[in-house]
Amino acid sequence: MDLEQFREYCLRKPGAAEGTPFGEDVLVFKVGGKMFALAALDEIPATANLKCDPDLALELRDRYEQVRPGYHMNKKHWNTVELGGEIPDLDLRKMVDHSYELVVKNLPKSHALKVSAAMDGELHATGLGQSQASRPRARHARNCRARQ
Incomplete structure (x- = not known):
């Protein structure tokens, strides 16, 4: 999944909106005014930050070399994920879904x-x-x- 596919998938979520509150080099995806994903536009490879349950976050970091503690985020609750790499698209979509659902359930x-x-x-x-x-x-x- 490349950056554009990631963006399109995030925007398909009900109530999702994108913006650039941190500058033109970071796309932020929100639902109900709360962030569920951020994508760095100037990184190579492209990366995204996704909210995650703490136990699952650790499991994903162990499973995939391309999943790391969230850059500039609470590392317990956020992962930074490389896009367009070794992680299967289905698993990336599940990570986006999980992040979105965590945010929606706490709105x-x-x-x-x-x-x-x-x-x-x-x-x-x-x-x-x-x-x-x-x-x-x-x-x-x-x-x-x-x-x-």
Whole structure:
């Protein structure tokens, strides 16, 4: 996965936004105003910082030479990952997903509900089905229609 593919994948996340608050050489991806990924634009090879559960962070660092403690970040909770290297794209996507999910689950309720609604809409649009939260409403709507 190269830098552009990484960027596109991050931006596909519901509620994701990009910016350059630290200068033009660092892309920051946020959800609900909180960072879930940063990408260095001037590094060769390209690198990204991703939030990570502390135990998983250590496991990934042991598994991949291209995963290191987060550069300029809390090294317990962030990894720096080389893009376009030996790490399979699927594993990189899982790392992005994990980072995003960690941030979303710790958002204030008002932000989390907006992201959840966006996720529900994305699931319906892609035909992947309904979230757990929307199933009871759908069942209730079907029952009401059946009674009429």
